Amino acid sequence: MKTKGLGKAWLLVVALIVAAMMLPACAAEEAPPLPPGEEEEEEPPAPEIKNPDTFVYATIGGPDALDPAYSYDTASGEVEQCFYETLIFFDGESTTEFVPVLATEWNMSEDGKTYRFKIRDGVKFHNGNDLTPEDVEYSFERGMVQDYGAGPQWMFFEPFFGPDTHSSRTDEGLMPLEDITSKVEVDGQWVQFNLFAPYEPFLQILCGPWGSVVDKEWCIENGDWDGTQASYEALNDPPAGGSPLQAIANGTGPFALERWEPGVEISLLRNDNYWREPANFERLIIKVVDEWTTRKLMLEAGDADHIYVPRAHIAELEGVEGLTVYKDMPTLQVDAFFFQFAISPESTFVGSGELDGNGIPLDFFTDLDVRLGFTYAFDWETYLEDALMGEAVQVGSPIVDGLSYYNPDQPMYSLDLAKAEEHLKKAWGGQVWEKGFTFTIAYNAGNLVRKTACEILQNNLFQINPEFKVNIQVMQWPTLLRGMYMQLLPMFQIGWLADYPDAHNFIFPFMHSAGTFSGWQNYHNPEVDALVAQGIGSVDPAGRQVIYNQLGQLYYDDCPGIMLAQPLGRRYFRDWVQGFYFNPILPSQLGNIYALSKSYD
Amino acid sequence: MQLWGFALEFRAYIIRRLALVVPVLFGVSLLVFALLQMFSPVERAALYVTDPKQFANITEIIEKYGLNDPLWVQYGNWISQIFHGNLGWSKVVSLPVTDAILNFLPATLELAIFATPLIILGGIFLGSKAAAHKDKAVDHITRAGAIMGWSLPTFWLGLMLLMIFYGFFSGLFPPERLSTAMNIVVHSEAFTQYTGLHFLDAILNGNWQVLGDSLRHLFLPVITLTVVQLAFIMRLMRSSMLESLGKGYILTARAKGLDENTVVSKHARRNALIPVLTIAGYIFALLVNGVVITETIFNYKGLGWWAWQSAIHLDIPSVLAFALFNGILFVLTNLVVDLLYAKIDPRVRLGGQAA
Numbered sequence: 001m002k003t004k005g006l007g008k009a010w011l012l013v014v015a016l017i018v019a020a021m022m023l024p025a026c027a028a029e030e031a032p033p034l035p036p037g038e039e040e041e042e043e044p045p046a047p048e049i050k051n052p053d054t055f056v057y058a059t060i061g062g063p064d065a066l067d068p069a070y071s072y073d074t075a076s077g078e079v080e081q082c083f084y085e086t087l088i089f090f091d092g093e094s095t096t097e098f099v100p101v102l103a104t105e106w107n108m109s110e111d112g113k114t115y116r117f118k119i120r121d122g123v124k125f126h127n128g129n130d131l132t133p134e135d136v137e138y139s140f141e142r143g144m145v146q147d148y149g150a151g152p153q154w155m156f157f158e159p160f161f162g163p164d165t166h167s168s169r170t171d172e173g174l175m176p177l178e179d180i181t182s183k184v185e186v187d188g189q190w191v192q193f194n195l196f197a198p199y200e201p202f203l204q205i206l207c208g209p210w211g212s213v214v215d216k217e218w219c220i221e222n223g224d225w226d227g228t229q230a231s232y233e234a235l236n237d238p239p240a241g242g243s244p245l246q247a248i249a250n251g252t253g254p255f256a257l258e259r260w261e262p263g264v265e266i267s268l269l270r271n272d273n274y275w276r277e278p279a280n281f282e283r284l285i286i287k288v289v290d291e292w293t294t295r296k297l298m299l300e301a302g303d304a305d306h307i308y309v310p311r312a313h314i315a316e317l318e319g320v321e322g323l324t325v326y327k328d329m330p331t332l333q334v335d336a337f338f339f340q341f342a343i344s345p346e347s348t349f350v351g352s353g354e355l356d357g358n359g360i361p362l363d364f365f366t367d368l369d370v371r372l373g374f375t376y377a378f379d380w381e382t383y384l385e386d387a388l389m390g391e392a393v394q395v396g397s398p399i400v401d402g403l404s405y406y407n408p409d410q411p412m413y414s415l416d417l418a419k420a421e422e423h424l425k426k427a428w429g430g431q432v433w434e435k436g437f438t439f440t441i442a443y444n445a446g447n448l449v450r451k452t453a454c455e456i457l458q459n460n461l462f463q464i465n466p467e468f469k470v471n472i473q474v475m476q477w478p479t480l481l482r483g484m485y486m487q488l489l490p491m492f493q494i495g496w497l498a499d500y501p502d503a504h505n506f507i508f509p510f511m512h513s514a515g516t517f518s519g520w521q522n523y524h525n526p527e528v529d530a531l532v533a534q535g536i537g538s539v540d541p542a543g544r545q546v547i548y549n550q551l552g553q554l555y556y557d558d559c560p561g562i563m564l565a566q567p568l569g570r571r572y573f574r575d576w577v578q579g580f581y582f583n584p585i586l587p588s589q590l591g592n593i594y595a596l597s598k599s600y601d
Numbered sequence: 602m603q604l605w606g607f608a609l610e611f612r613a614y615i616i617r618r619l620a621l622v623v624p625v626l627f628g629v630s631l632l633v634f635a636l637l638q639m640f641s642p643v644e645r646a647a648l649y650v651t652d653p654k655q656f657a658n659i660t661e662i663i664e665k666y667g668l669n670d671p672l673w674v675q676y677g678n679w680i681s682q683i684f685h686g687n688l689g690w691s692k693v694v695s696l697p698v699t700d701a702i703l704n705f706l707p708a709t710l711e712l713a714i715f716a717t718p719l720i721i722l723g724g725i726f727l728g729s730k731a732a733a734h735k736d737k738a739v740d741h742i743t744r745a746g747a748i749m750g751w752s753l754p755t756f757w758l759g760l761m762l763l764m765i766f767y768g769f770f771s772g773l774f775p776p777e778r779l780s781t782a783m784n785i786v787v788h789s790e791a792f793t794q795y796t797g798l799h800f801l802d803a804i805l806n807g808n809w810q811v812l813g814d815s816l817r818h819l820f821l822p823v824i825t826l827t828v829v830q831l832a833f834i835m836r837l838m839r840s841s842m843l844e845s846l847g848k849g850y851i852l853t854a855r856a857k858g859l860d861e862n863t864v865v866s867k868h869a870r871r872n873a874l875i876p877v878l879t880i881a882g883y884i885f886a887l888l889v890n891g892v893v894i895t896e897t898i899f900n901y902k903g904l905g906w907w908a909w910q911s912a913i914h915l916d917i918p919s920v921l922a923f924a925l926f927n928g929i930l931f932v933l934t935n936l937v938v939d940l941l942y943a944k945i946d947p948r949v950r951l952g953g954q955a956a
Contacts, residue, residue: 051781064695072654149662150655166657239665240649241690241697259788261704263694263910264902267788285781289900293760294776297768303775478640478647478915485643485659494653509653516656 049576050302052598053282057590058289058298059308062263067245068212069143070238072152074497075286077209077587082268082284082594083126084212084251087117087136087191088203093583095501096404098203102131102213102252103191112198112539117191123275125215126249126256133186138216140184140193144168145177145225149237152210155499159199163533168236177232198539201404201502208500209587218250254279254594263288280579280597299323305574305598306590311389312448314570322575329569329582330393330401332498334506337453337562339365339374340490341522347488349440349473355428357435357467360490364439370432371559373424377460378453378562379415387452392565397552398496398510400566402584405503405548411556412563421464436467439490442475442483450493453564484520492521493564501585503548504536511551511560523560576600618936622929629928633921634676640915642668648692648914679921689918693910698922701907705891707797708778709903712895713888714798715819716826721881724831728838729873732846733865743835751832759825759898766821774821776899783814822899826892830884837880841873848872874945882938886930 063076068084071077087103100106103117123131140156147153147168154166160183161175168175185192195202205211220226224244225235235244249257252275255268268284287304289295292313298304300320309317317323343350343362351359365371380394396412399405425433441457443450454472461468475483483489494517499505509516512532513524528551535547555563571589573580579595590596637645646662649655663669667678682689688698696704727747731740766774779787779799786792786808787799795805800819803812845851846869854864891905904923911919 054781054785056781062695073652149658149665150649154657169661237661237665239690240692241695246695262696262701263705263907283785287777287900288902289776290906291760291898291900294763294898294900297763298776300768301772301775303772303781476913477651478644481647481650481659482641482643485656496653499654516653520656 047576047600049598049600050574055281055284055306055577055593055596055598056287056298056304057285057306058287058295058304059589060288060290062266062286062288063260065241065243065246066249066257066260067146067243068209068214069139069146069153070148070151070243070245071209072148072150074587078590078593079257079266079268079286080209080212080249081253081587082255083249083253083257084209084214085253086207086211086213087119089207090204090583090585093581095204095402095583095585098207102136112200113195115193115195115202116187117193119189119191120275121189123252124273125218125252126271127215127218129215129217129250131213131215131252133189133191135216136191136213137184137186138219139213140211141181142214142219142225143210144180144183145232146235146243147237148243152208152499155205155208155210159195159197159202159205160193162196163536174233174236177229197537199536200539200541200544201500201504201536204500204502204585207585212251214245215250219245222248255284258283279594280599284593299572299574302574305577307572308589309570309572311391311567311570314389314391317572324573324575324577324580326571326573326580326582327568328391329571330584331567331569332400332402332501332584333495334395334398334400334566335450335453335493335495335564336398336510336517337378337457337491337493337564338517338521339371339561340487340492340520341366341560342487343490344487346486347490349442349483349488349490351438351440355431355435355437358438360437360439364428364437364490367427368559369423369427373420373422373427373432373464374457374461375413375559375562376416376420376423377457377464378413379456379460380565381415382456383453384565387449388565388567391570392567395563395566397555397563398506399503399548399552400506403498403501403503403506405545407545407549407552410549410552413556413559415460417460417464420460424464424468433465436465436469438469438471440471440473441491441493442473442480442489443493444477444480445474453493487520487522498585503544503551504532507532507535507548507551511555518560521560523558525554525558528554528558615936615940618932618939622932625932626925626928629924630679630921631676633924634679635672637915637917637920638672645915645917648916679918688922691907691911691916691919691922693914693916693919694907698918701919702904702922702926703797705902705904705907707799707903708896708901709889709891709905711778711798711800711815711819712822712826712892712901712903713885715823716830716888717881717885719823719827720830720884721834721877723827724834725838725870725874725877727831728835728877729842729865729870731835731839732842732869732873733861735843740839744839747832747835750828753829755825755829755892755894756898758828759822759895762821762825763898774817776818776821776901778815778818778901779811780814780818783811786811818899818901822895822901825895825899826888834877834880834884838873838877841876842869845869845873871945875942878938878941878945882934882941886934889930890927 061075063071063079064073065071065076066080066083068080071080085101087101088098088106089101091097091099102120102123104120106115106117108115119131119133119136125131143153144156157165157167168180183194185194222244225231247260254271254274256271258267258269260266265285265287270279270282272278289298292310295304295307296316299307341363345362350362353359353361355361384390384392384394393401394412396410399407441454443454458470458472461470484492484494496506496509509518511518511528513519513529531547531551535544535551538544538547569582571580576598578597578599580591581595582591586592642663643659645668646659649662650659667675691698691701694701727743731743734740763776767776787794792806792808794802796802799815800812803809803815851864851869854868891903891908893905893909895901896903896906908923911923
């Protein structure tokens with residue numbers, strides 16, 4: 001008896017659950033009653049747009065923080081450029097032409113050291129406060145005052161304080177506050193920037209998320225910098241999560257922050273009081289969906305309007321209906337192999353550490369013939385086809401297509417095993433050829449493109465001489481980072497993504513002796529350093545072009561690394577998404593989100 | 602008097618067991634801390650350097666977070682933070698660790714609340730059916746089914762279910778916790794989030810549409826968990842049941858002329874439950890711990906997903922906090938299981954007065 005009663009109760013519960021699950025489905029299918037006389041329309045119905053007022057984008061990582069002066073990742077930049085606006089912005093697909101945004105007009109002094117911007121009148125922040133020139137002054141000063149160590153502020157220190165200053169933290173302690181506040185001044189409706197020396201990419205830098213204008217009053221209310229020395233000291237280089245604007249937002253932009261569930265999704269609500277036309281949809285939701293198949297199914301079901309598609313999976317979306325695909329867009333990033341000129345004595349990747357066939361000496365790569373031999377042994381054709389599915393182009397110098405001062409006539413190496421053999425026979429007075437070598441290279445786990453590059457080098461060197469042995473090791477990112485930082489790895493492979501679309505942003509990290517990569521690989525060339533300084537110090541475009549062409553030639557001649565390829569981007573949208581255009585420097589996969597709409601016309 | 606004495610003894614027992622949490626947590630945290638020191642300071646700083654552009658600041662980062670300090674200094678700093686109620690910052694999700702746990706717990710609890718009874722009751726039911734019909738068709742079918750479920754890789758089963766019930770039957774059982782429209786409802790002002798468990802909040806708000814949507818989204822992940830986990834309990838129940846069916850008292854019961862149903866469900870099953878209970882507690886704890894693959898495939902982000910992300914990024918405060926959470930969870934689960942033993946088996950006396 002007892003069990004029977006229980007069985008019935010269970011049945012009831014199950015029935016209730018099923019009924020409840022059907023409820024939303026029924027609600028969705030219930031058609032609105034047709035007005036009389038309109039029931040028999042012959043026209044084919046327009047295809048239905050799912051969630052017409054909400055744009056859903058599924059990707060693999062969420063923002064790090066919502067503070068535009070603090071964060072330095074594209075996922076943060078993407079949403080920050082919805083909340084906040086900059087003085088000027090890139091004109092459509094151009095990376096060198098600008099349109100007014102919060103500034104209505106601007107000019108540069110003849111010596112190239114002063115920039116002046118007239119601030120737009122009648123613009124309001126999301127909280128209703130008016131935009132003033134003081135807000136603009138505050139925004140840039142606050143950024144440098146906070147100067148998060150792993151953040152983007154170095155981009156302002158260099159133009160304001162000269163090529164050797166990248167931080168507010170100097171050898172003599174924190175730089176004086178007046179030094180920072182004297183760089184940006186208000187003059188009536190105008191704001192003036194006082195540069196250390198001419199700096200042509202300055203306008204491009206202003207268009208990045210770090211150039212966003214925040215509301216001074218609101219920032220101070222929320223515990224941000226209040227203009228005093230004490231507050232400067234307290235807020236400088238905050239720990240992770242330490243920015244007062246970490247998780248809140250109040251800008252002038254087309255969308256306001258509705259809700260942020262870190263790791264899950266961020267929801268942005270249209271700003272109906274926007275100073276331009278309000279955005280075309282009410283909500284933008286960016287979801288973190290780690291699993292590729294789940295993202296793909298969401299796109300196919302129309303639950304996502306756009307998803308991140310890893311290159312390895314593009315074949316799976318061939319022939320899927322209802323999608324718009326944009327292809328072959330040159331992205332501003334490049335991967336390269338770097339030779340370590342001074343391997344650390346602690347390295348365990350150099351075998352015996354001597355040129356006896358079982359290892360390599362620590363200065364192995366200081367011999368140009370070794371570097372050239374390795375470079376001629378690399379097969380770009382296979383790399384582009386196998387690793388990048390043909391969706392990339394070979395590059396010969398760090399200045400990739402799409403950057404200012406790109407040189408289409410840059411000389412490049414190509415696979416030539418005979419030449420590789422010739423150089424390797426000469427290397428180290430013939431000892432390399434005679435004794436052979438053994439060492440280890442590494443790639444980060446899961447990166448199949450880098451794995452393929454390692455294998456190409458391994459195979460071709462072995463083919464030239466069976467005594468040339470390269471071992472390949474897979475490493476997790478922290479271990480690889482340690483290998484590079486401690487200069488343990490004889491060769492390392494890594495890439496660079498543009499901060500701003502000027503040649504300097506790539507030349508410096510790749511070639512200058514204080515650059516990120518060149519510094520690590522201990523590459524020094526005084527001629528290069530002098531040219532880099534000359535290049536950034538000039539505002540004459542023709543002169544800069546000559547300098548950067550020279551630097552490209554030097555990269556070819558010196559061969560401090562093997563430049564690999566610049567990937568071509570792809571985007572997949574549901575076909576009801578309109579308005580996408582590609583500008584390689586925008587942080588968002590979606591391009592300019594304000595320009596997007598969901599419609600069929 | 603008797604009752605009073607028992608209650609006192611009972612309370613002391615619970616307090617004693619709960620007090621165990623302290624040394625357990627100390628041991629766990631020390632162990633995790635020591636293991637993490639096997640990574641060099643640069644490797645532990647990698648959490649903050651996800652892009653080559655931040656390379657220049659590694660030395661600053663190592664110094665700022667004290668990654669180069671001796672082990673006991675780092676441990677001491679961490680402990681003193683804990684005593685100030687600060688579990689640290691979870692870098693992978695940009696939240697304080699406490700908030701991260703509170704944010705991700707509800708999704709995991711939802712899965713556990715639905716999957717645990719299905720796994721345990723289903724396992725017990727099928728296991729005892731199989732044992733009662735040993736070597737008959739029922740037995741063979743359930744055993745074969747169980748082995749298949751057990752052997753299926755979770756990621757394969759999850760993806761298959763998703764492809765069929767979300768892809769092929771377009772949108773029938775979608776991934777994530779709620780649909781876009783219902784998610785907006787849940788976060789609107791008209792809806793109060795009491796617990797963060799969407800199905801429960803929906804009931805408390807009397808919003809049946811949200812309830813239905815929540816259950817619809819729970820369906821596939823719960824099924825996936827059940828299919829994969831059920832086999833263990835089922836097989837354990839079967840063997841335990843077979844053993845108990847072979848005992849003398851069963852023979853006696855049958856000889857008494859009791860009907861088979863009573864023999865199986867009253868006499869045999871109850872005795873067979875004890876080993877099952879131990880495993881059931883363990884399974885529940887594991888589910889509350891989070892289930893990485895299921896949470897990832899169905900984008901049902903809970904503690905498992907967060908802990909996994911923290912681990913692969915060497916997010917030390919998060920990993921430590923998760924270890925502490927686990928310590929508490931397992932001590933509590935064991936306590937509950939022990940109390941249930943006493944309920945099921947009168948021979949188990951508290952305070953070591955076993956007959």
